[in-house]
Amino acid sequence: MTIFETPRFSLPLLAAGQAHKELFHNDALLLLDFLIHPVVQAVADDPQDLSPAAGQCWLIGPAAVAEWSGKDNQIAGWSDGGWHFIKPQETMKIMVIESKQSALYHDGNWRLIPAIDVPAGGAIVDIEARSTIDSILNALRITAILPQIP
Missing domain, CATH: 1.20.5 (Single alpha-helices involved in coiled-coils or other helix-helix interfaces)
Incomplete structure (x- = not known):
């Protein structure tokens, strides 16, 4: 974490005298939009298999490839500007639309909550x-x- 990010979700902060503040502000709002009620479409490994709409998110699986490579277990949110990534925090909960289940992040892994x-x-x-x-x-x-x- 740098001095210009929030400690939990690395949301960009503004700094005095910073140029193009609106870009950082808009990026923070976009990430908050993904986090306020976290819902993912499904678990996926390859973003090239998807046709995302702005605002849709996916849970990145354990065999991530392409621009998701190295981002296993993160939430990938799509916007008109491309992919944005959110590192999960302990006890974070999301809804997974495809499986109609909740998932809980615990000890470094997402666990689907059984019905x-x-x-x-x-x-x-x-x-x-x-x-x-x-x-x-x-x-x-x-x-x-x-x-x-x-």
Whole structure:
């Protein structure tokens, strides 16, 4: 980190007497746009296989190539100016659209949070308990603690 970056996400800071401040300011806003509600399309290794639209992001996989080479586990966001990269922070959470799952960054790796199935079957069925469990799971999905299952 240099003196002109934020400590966590390396967002560019302005300096006194700095030329072209609007470029640094706009770059910081663009990165914040990707970070405020982090959603990625999917996990990918090769940006050449994609047709990104401005504002879309991907989670860079472990075998990254081309301009993503060396950026494994980072979030790549596309803008009209090209790719922007975000280094994840411990306990950072994102939504992965393709798999309809959340992912959590922990100990240097992204981990997909598995879906929890509603209770079904069994020799003895307790309707009230199942109704309560369903309500709890629904509340966790609404707050995006658990992924929404279609």
